Amino acid sequence: MSQLYDIKLRIEEKIQADKLDANEVKGKIGLRAGKLLAFITADTPDDPATIVKLRQAVKDVLNIAL
Amino acid sequence: MKWNSIRTKVLAALLACLVVGVGGILALMHYSFERNSQALAEESVTGAQKLFTILETREISKMTAVSDVLLVNPQVRDAFAAKDRSRLLDLTAPLYPQLKSEGITNWMFHTAEPDMVVFLRLHNSPKFGDALNRFFDKEVARTHERVTGNELAKAGFAVRIIRPFYDAQGGVTGYVEMGEELGQFIHTMKSQTGSDYGLLLNKKFMDRQFWADSSKVWKRRDNWDDNPNFVVADKTTAGDNIFGFQGDLAAVPEQGKVLERFQDGSSVFVRGIFPVRDAAGNTVGAMFVVRDISSFYLAMRRTQRVLVLLTIVALALGTVLVLTLLTRLIFRRLDHIVVVATRVVGGDYKSEIHVSSDDEVGQFEQLFEQFRRVFVDVLEHVPELQGK
Numbered sequence: 145m146s147q148l149y150d151i152k153l154r155i156e157e158k159i160q161a162d163k164l165d166a167n168e169v170k171g172k173i174g175l176r177a178g179k180l181l182a183f184i185t186a187d188t189p190d191d192p193a194t195i196v197k198l199r200q201a202v203k204d205v206l207n208i209a210l
Numbered sequence: 211m212k213w214n215s216i217r218t219k220v221l222a223a224l225l226a227c228l229v230v231g232v233g234g235i236l237a238l239m240h241y242s243f244e245r246n247s248q249a250l251a252e253e254s255v256t257g258a259q260k261l262f263t264i265l266e267t268r269e270i271s272k273m274t275a276v277s278d279v280l281l282v283n284p285q286v287r288d289a290f291a292a293k294d295r296s297r298l299l300d301l302t303a304p305l306y307p308q309l310k311s312e313g314i315t316n317w318m319f320h321t322a323e324p325d326m327v328v329f330l331r332l333h334n335s336p337k338f339g340d341a342l343n344r345f346f347d348k349e350v351a352r353t354h355e356r357v358t359g360n361e362l363a364k365a366g367f368a369v370r371i372i373r374p375f376y377d378a379q380g381g382v383t384g385y386v387e388m389g390e391e392l393g394q395f396i397h398t399m400k401s402q403t404g405s406d407y408g409l410l411l412n413k414k415f416m417d418r419q420f421w422a423d424s425s426k427v428w429k430r431r432d433n434w435d436d437n438p439n440f441v442v443a444d445k446t447t448a449g450d451n452i453f454g455f456q457g458d459l460a461a462v463p464e465q466g467k468v469l470e471r472f473q474d475g476s477s478v479f480v481r482g483i484f485p486v487r488d489a490a491g492n493t494v495g496a497m498f499v500v501r502d503i504s505s506f507y508l509a510m511r512r513t514q515r516v517l518v519l520l521t522i523v524a525l526a527l528g529t530v531l532v533l534t535l536l537t538r539l540i541f542r543r544l545d546h547i548v549v550v551a552t553r554v555v556g557g558d559y560k561s562e563i564h565v566s567s568d569d570e571v572g573q574f575e576q577l578f579e580q581f582r583r584v585f586v587d588v589l590e591h592v593p594e595l596q597g598k
Contacts, residue, residue, distance in 0.1 A: 168549075171556025182557055183592070 145186050151198050151210050152184045158206055169205060176201035217533075217541055224529040228522075235521045239514050247471060250506055255466040255482030258405060258499040262484075265395055266369050270358045273314060273371045273388040280386060281375065290319055290329075290384060291377040295338070298330055306332040309388075313398075316368050316389030319375070322382050323351045329384060334427055345490040346372050350385055359489025360392065362420050367392050367411060367443050370489070391428075392486075393444030396497070400446040404502065408445035408452040411495035412459055415488060416441060443495065452498045455483060460493045471503075478507040543571045547578050559586045 155173060159166050170181045177198040199210050212218060280286050280302075289298040298319065306317060310333070317332035320342075327341045341347075350357045356373040368389035374382045396407035418434060421441060425432040434441055440459070445452060455469065466484030473479070481500045488494040543566060553561040563579040565572050 167553040167556035167558035167561075169556065171552035171554065171558075174555045175552060180555065180589075182589075 146184075146188050146190045147195055148184050148188050148190055148198065149186045151195070151202065152181055154210055155181070155202060155206070158208065172205045173198070173201040176204055217536070220536060221529075221533060224532060228525045228529055231525050232518075232522055236518060239517060243510060243514050246510055247507065248468065250503055250510075251468040251471055251480040251482065252466075254405070254480045254501040254503060255468055255484055255499060258399070258403070258407070258482070258497070258501070259466050259484040261399055261403065262395065262486075262497060265398060266360075269313065269369055269390045269395075270371055272312070273390070274356065274358075274373075276309065276314065277371065277373055277386050277388060281373075284378075287375070287377065287383075290375055293321070293329065295330055299332075299335055302330075302332055303335070313390045313394050314388050315391050315394065316370065316387065318387040320347065320372070320385040320387060322384045326351060326385075345488070346370065346387070347385075349489070350374065354382060357489060360486060360494070361389075361489050362411075362416055362424075362494075367409075367416075367424075367494075369395070391444075393428075396444055396446055406446045406452060406500040408447065408450075408498040409443040409486065409495060410440050410453050410455075410459070410498065411443050411486075412493070413439055413441055415492050415494040440495070445498075447500070452481065452500055454481075455496075455498070459485070459496045462493070462496055469498075477502055477504045479503065539569070540571055543575065547575060550582065551578070554582055554585065559589065 155170070156166070158164070159169050174181050177194070177200070179194055179198060202208060202210050283301075286298065286301050289301055302317070309317065315333060318328055319330040321327050321329050325341065326347055328338050331337055344361055346357055346359070346361045350372045354374050356371060358371045359369070360367065361370050362368075368391045370387060370389035372385050372387040375384050375386050377383045392409055396409055399405070399407050413434075421434050422432055425434075436442065440453075442450065442453065462483055462485045464485065466482055469481045469483055471478065471480050479500050480503050481498065483496050483498050485493045486495045486497050547563055550561045550563050561582075563575050563582065565575045565579060
């Protein structure tokens with residue numbers, strides 16, 4: 145399992161735990177990271193630059209550090 | 211609030227316009243108010259000067275009319291021609307109290323030149339035989355025409371007329387003079403206008419003995435020594451504050467001058483000055499005037515406040531209106547586009563942008579909705595998303 149997919153799963157866990165609007169939160173993170181979360185699967189290869197961007201987007205939107 | 215948002219920038223610009231606008235209006239109103247106040251003050255001075263001139267002219271007309279009647283009275287004419295003082299006094303003395311009650315306080319008969327001495331003083335009958343040698347006397351002797359104007363004599367500074375008196379054959383037998391004390395004037399002016407007046411005379415043009423004599427006649431304190439250069443002829447105020455003036459009386463402009471605007475309690479006053487000339491045309495003194503302009507001043511102030519308030523309210527309403535329009539026409543619709551775009555990226559492919567108008571933002575909404583459909587169509591063909 146790639147790091148990118150792991151981050152995606154943790155985002156979904158957070159959304160479920162806080163009962164957030166999934167489309168809105170994923171949209172915001174996706175736009176900030178420049179990556180569509182729907183494209184991230186377990187087989188998606190890790191790209192260090194994308195990981196950094198995604199983590200920063202999560203920090204900005206959900207205020208959590210992954 | 212985002213500091214770099216268009217909404218914030220527009221709001222800041224509108225607030226700046228509001229501040230500049232209100233500041234500009236305030237400055238303009240202040241300028242206008244000061245100009246109107248100055249105009250009102252100047253009008254107060256010129257109004258007092260006009261009233262003084264009108265009263266002067268009226269009194270000259272009155273004294274001329276009285277002297278006209280005297281001139282055609284054969285008994286008075288003959289008594290003066292015969293230089294019969296006691297008869298002239300008997301004939302004219304009963305008239306004097308009536309004339310005095312009408313303001314004519316000085317009444318004299320003069321002998322003809324070359325002596326030209328006072329033959330009879332109705333206002334001080336025991337005193338006669340003195341020569342006055344004023345501009346007045348010289349001028350009427352030179353022209354044998356009526357001479358009018360302000361002149362100081364032993365009975366005070368007065369507006370006077372002097373004219374030749376003729377015998378039955380038309381020869382000049384002497385002169386008759388009448389005068390009304392300027393002190394009377396300023397009390398009349400006060401009763402007509404409510405303003406206060408004070409008459410200050412330049413000692414340079416005054417005769418010390420005349421002033422002492424007139425003070426005795428009118429039973430008032432001889433105030434000659436109160437001031438080195440000027441003497442207060444009369445005033446309608448209790449104190450001498452009305453005369454506050456640092457300058458040369460002779461340099462006071464013909465049309466008068468506003469000295470100050472001041473407040474006393476809730477009342478606003480204007481103090482001004484205009485020159486007073488004698489019959490020879492010399493600026494012998496100045497009339498000071500203090501006028502209460504509270505009603506005009508406060509009305510102007512009230513109008514100014516209302517206008518400022520209305521301006522602020524109008525500009526504030528304009529700001530609110532512009533912001534409301536911008537919010538409804540632009541910001542809210544842009545927010546909706548952002549929300550839909552975000553949700554689509556987040557996986558809600560059914561979110562749509564509703565084109566609400568065909569204006570500029572509407573065209574953008576339409577373009578973005580078309581783009582969204584293309585984007586969703588592309589996503590539907592991505593293998594990773596098949597079945598999601």
